[in-house]
Amino acid sequence: MNKRIYLDNAATTYVSAEVLNEMMPCFTAFYGNSNSIHSFGRESLAIVDRARDRIAKAINAPKSNNIYFTSGGTEANNWAIKGIAHANKDLGKHIITSSIEHDSIMESMKELEKEGFEITYLPVDEHGVVSLASLLHHIRKDTILISIMSVNNEVGTIQNIKAIAxxxxxxxxIFHTDAVQALGAVKIDVQDMEIDVMSISAHKIYGPKGIGALYIRDGIKIDNLIHGGFQEKKKRGGTLNVPAIAGFGKATEIASRDLSVNCQKLRAIKNYFISKLQERIPMIHINTHPHQSVAGIVNVSFELIEGESILMLLDLAGIAVSTGSACTSGALQKSYVLSAMGIPDEIANGSIRFSFPKSISKDDINYVIDELEKVVAKLRAISPLTKANSRSKKNV
Ligand SMILES: Cc1ncc(COP(=O)(O)O)c(C=O)c1O
Incomplete structure (x- = not known):
């Protein structure tokens, strides 16, 4: 294997050198507990404060204190959904979300259903877009929360967040958005977009894993999820992970600084990739929205073959991608996102998500296309569906 190309950046990214540099002194020099009042603690607190400022600035939060650190996007989503539902249940027990949210939203909703909350899962169109008309139609007197993701993780669709909010x-x-895939990919201005509560995470933007945040606008009623200490203004207990927070702050600052350059570069790469795919590989479907989608994600279905097989053969060629469907206990589990978009199972089963790093080059894409062409041809040659397909064509 001579080349290794990582195209699974929507799952996680590497930690950039600048971010790592920011983190390193926090392990050995500035290791005090940021809640301690001695000088060691105060040094760590200053690092946490700086990171909070950087994140607040990047999303245009009114105050740094609107940022609450969590262990990642999953915790932030759980906190937002359960915390808002529990704190506002006297006003109603109806919540609206979409049918393509991340598992951490979907599973939180299921927990609330067990407690007697009613959840409406809005449909999406063939590109994964939530319609405003459908949202309006489902709003009730007892609706207390609307939670719609800013950017979908499987297909990259960008929602009309400002209009929804x-x-x-x-x-x-109250309006919450899961912006884990949006940070670093689209401009976020919580004030202009009227976002009340927002979840973000560091490891999708070249920051460390295991750190995220919830933005909570002043005045929003939200119960605690993690009970314990006095940290985070008594809203989220637990000793702060200072190195990760420092890295998150730096990663967010860089992502915001480089947003337009990265988007421009990745948009060109994405267009090139799609045009080469269409030129070289027959019987494919681009599931990603032609323009209302982030530059870094392309979801493609390859007819007659399974996503898992493509993934495994690409892996042998040093290329890492992901598939929406998960192969558990030998059975193919279909992607609920692609199903919600109305993509038939036989097409959805052959889908692959390619998510690009900011460092990708045209040479990388050429290598991926060459390998992909070979892999798809090889798999189609042995696929029973290919034989069935050509038989049915002969019978026409
Ligand atoms: C849209 C979305 N929300 C939430 C999460 C969870 O974030 P974390 O991995 O930081 O828990 C992810 C991660 O894949 C995601 O893509």
């Missing part, structure tokens, strides 16, 4: 507020409903 406006609609929520016109109906006196």
């Amino acid at each position: 406006k609609t929520a507020h016109e109906n006196n409903i």
Whole structure:
């Protein structure tokens, strides 16, 4: 194997050198507990404060204190959904979300259903877009929360967050968004977009794993999820992970600084990749929205073959990708995102998500296309579906 190309950046990214440099002194020199009042503690607190400032600035939060650190996007989502539901249940027990949210939202909703909350899962169109008309149609007097992700992790669709938030507020409903895939990929301005509560995470933007944050606008009623210490203004207990927080702050600052350059570069790469795919590989479907999608994600279905097989053969060629469907206990589990987009199972089963790093080159893409062409041809040659397909064509 001579080349290794990582195209699974929507799952996680490497930690950039600048971020790592920011983190290193926190392990050995500035290791005090940021809640301790001695000088060691105060040094760590200053690092935490700087990171909070950087994140607040990047998303245009009114104050740094609107940022609460968590162990990642999953915890932030659990906190937002359960915390808002529990704190506002006297006003109603109806919540609206979409049918393509991340598992951490979906599973939190399921827990609330067990407690007697009613959840509406909005449908999406063939590109994964939530319609405002459908949202309006489902709003009820007892709706207390609308939670719609900013960017979908499987196909990269960008939602009309500003319009959705406006609609929520016109109906006196709290608006939360899972912006884990949006940070570093689209411009986020929580004030202009009227976002009340927002989840973000560091490891999708060249920061460390295991650190995220919840932005909570002043005045939002939200119960605690993690009980314990006095950290995070008594809202989230636990000794702060100072190195990870320092890295998250730096990663967010860089992501915000380089947003337009990265987007421009990745948009060109994405267009090139799609045009080469269409030129070289027949019977494919681009599941990603042609323009309302982030530059770094392309989801493609290859007819007659399975995503898992493509993934494994690409892996042998040194290329890392992911598939929406998960192979558990020998049975193919279909992607609920692609199903919600109305993509038939036989097409969805052959889908692959390619998510690009900011460092990708055209040469990398050429290598991927060459390998992909070979892999797809090889798998189609042995696929029973290919034989069935050509038989049925002969019978026409
Ligand atoms: C859209 C979305 N939300 C939430 C998460 C969870 O974030 P974390 O891995 O930081 O828990 C992810 C991670 O894959 C994601 O893509």
